[in-house]
Amino acid sequence: MITLLLKPWQLAANTWQQANWLPRLGLMLTAISFFFLYPGVTEPIMTIKASISMFGLKSTIFEETRSIWQTVHSLKDAGYAGVGFMVVTFSVIIPVTKGLLIIWAWLSPARWRWQLIALISKWSMADVFVVAILVAFFTAQATAELQSSLHDGFYWFTAYCLLSIVSGQCLASYANQQLEK
Secondary structure, three states, rough: HHHHHHHHHHHHHHHHHOOOHHHHHHHHHHHHHHEEEEHHHHOEEEEEEEEEEEEEEEEEEEEEEEEHHHHHHHHHHHOOOOHHHHHHHHHHHHHHHHHHHHHHHHHHHHHHHHHHHHHHHOOOOOHHHHHHHHHHHHHHOOOEEEEEEEOOOHHHHHHHHHHHHHHHHHHHHHHHHHOOO
């Protein structure tokens, strides 16, 4: 029983010894990126405030601060559960699945696992989501009656995206070597 539990860790240690510094860095960045994803999803990402000016008086008609998770719940409550599901799938579920598969591929190397990671990577849209938030932010800033401000969740999520992209690039050469075997 103990031998069965130790085998994946022995394989991981063997994989670590065979790899050069770049895929090792990629594995470490993949693990670290998980620590950025959770606050990126749960902390507020943006506040949007709409105002109207009438008769020389300015009145706020809308002010909303939300995290990605709160936005998904709001979409569901408004009858757009499908859109909320897509946001969660492409911004959270697929990136987490990809990260877990990378760790699994290190613990138990196999060609098909790296192929699955390559397939899933094409569907990860976390970086596109960050760009969409920035577009919404700058659009709101460009309108006099609409203001927006970014919050910590945006920066956490952006850090996750950047680490994920860099780790993927670091692991690409190692994954290609595994696919050639």
